[in-house]
Amino acid sequence: MAAEFLVKLYEYSPVFYICVISVCFIITTTALLGYGFGFGIPVILQSIDEAESFSPVPEKKMVQVTNPFALEMGTTAGTVADGVGLRPYCLEDCVLTCFWGCGVQALQAVLQKHQHRTRLSTPRSFQEALQFHYLHCQTFHVQKEERDECFTELPADVGVWDFGPLPRDRYPLVAVLTLANAEHRDSYNIVASVTVLHVPDDKYRLSARILSQYLHTTQGNTYDLKPLFMSTDSGEQSGSSTADTGPQTKPPEEEAEEPEKEEEEPGAPGRDCVVCQNAPVNRVLLPCRHTCICDGCVTRFQHCPMCRAFVVESFALANQTLPEGESEE
Ligand SMILES: [Zn+2]
Numbered sequence: 001m002a003a004e005f006l007v008k009l010y011e012y013s014p015v016f017y018i019c020v021i022s023v024c025f026i027i028t029t030t031a032l033l034g035y036g037f038g039f040g041i042p043v044i045l046q047s048i049d050e051a052e053s054f055s056p057v058p059e060k061k062m063v064q065v066t067n068p069f070a071l072e073m074g075t076t077a078g079t080v081a082d083g084v085g086l087r088p089y090c091l092e093d094c095v096l097t098c099f100w101g102c103g104v105q106a107l108q109a110v111l112q113k114h115q116h117r118t119r120l121s122t123p124r125s126f127q128e129a130l131q132f133h134y135l136h137c138q139t140f141h142v143q144k145e146e147r148d149e150c151f152t153e154l155p156a157d158v159g160v161w162d163f164g165p166l167p168r169d170r171y172p173l174v175a176v177l178t179l180a181n182a183e184h185r186d187s188y189n190i191v192a193s194v195t196v197l198h199v200p201d202d203k204y205r206l207s208a209r210i211l212s213q214y215l216h217t218t219q220g221n222t223y224d225l226k227p228l229f230m231s232t233d234s235g236e237q238s239g240s241s242t243a244d245t246g247p248q249t250k251p252p253e254e255e256a257e258e259p260e261k262e263e264e265e266p267g268a269p270g271r272d273c274v275v276c277q278n279a280p281v282n283r284v285l286l287p288c289r290h291t292c293i294c295d296g297c298v299t300r301f302q303h304c305p306m307c308r309a310f311v312v313e314s315f316a317l318a319n320q321t322l323p324e325g326e327s328e329e
Pocket residue numbers: 273274275276277278279293294295296297
């Protein structure tokens with residue numbers, strides 16, 4: 001049809017035909033080059049990145065708190081039959097209470113209970129709150145700032161060698177750290193740390209590891225500790241999880257019910273920003289939790305340079321780089 005029309009047009013007037021073809025060519029070319037010719041034709045050849053207009057990534061408000069408790073797996077990779085080594089490190093004298101075969105529902109109830117009614121800050125209060133829904137309880141006294149490994153095992157006379165097929169109604173091991181002296185409970189915001197551990201047995205051989213960690217505060221809040229993902233290139237820190245990186249502070253993250261946020265102690269300084277390679281890493285990007293850029297570079301990205309996830313907000317690991325006199329809103 002169109003070809004027929006063009007042939008007729010050419011027969012009628014070759015000059016007019018050439019003019020029509022030329023006009024079509026010019027319109028197409030100008031549209032592609034982005035001049036638009038006043039027709040509101042979108043710019044096609046312009047880079048998408050250039051067109052993006054940056055609005056600064058919002059800063060998440062955080063509060064720095066001192067966490068007196070830290071717990072990591074010991075050197076002996078354990079099993080339910082052989083027991084497991086735990087390495088607590090505490091800023092004060094503490095009590096480590098190991099609940100073997102702790103009921104999943106009972107533990108959830110305990111975490112709720114702390115928020116609603118009773119403040120759980122002693123091994124006894126945990127035992128009662130768990131309503132003895134555990135198979136065996138073992139207690140260790142942890143000296144202030146000692147890194148001794150505590151070896152805990154499920155006694156043979158309990159007669160349990162595995163916790164059955166998945167899904168399970170009991171956690172293999174729950175380790176609770178509480179302050180040994182009552183007077184210290186007033187000097188720390190955090191009164192207890194609850195660590196849920198997986199310990200392998202014949203039915204489920206996944207190696208021993210920390211599944212989750214919670215902190216109880218004096219105000220009755222429970223924080224779920226979440227990992228930060230940062231490079232381990234320039235230090236021996238385990239890095240992949242804040243739960244494992246040093247005892248002084250941890251970033252308990254609130255579940256969006258209060259405006260304030262907890263903040264972590266500065267990590268090993270001098271880690272290079274992956275973008276400018278010229279300043280220490282100081283920014284945690286949310287929600288992906290990659291910790292890979294400096295304060296300067298955070299303003300230049302809306303997507304995480306590691307995983308390309310959209311950055312909803314960010315917070316600083318250490319706030320020493322804030323300009324003087326500037327309040328944190
Ligand atoms: Zn940078």
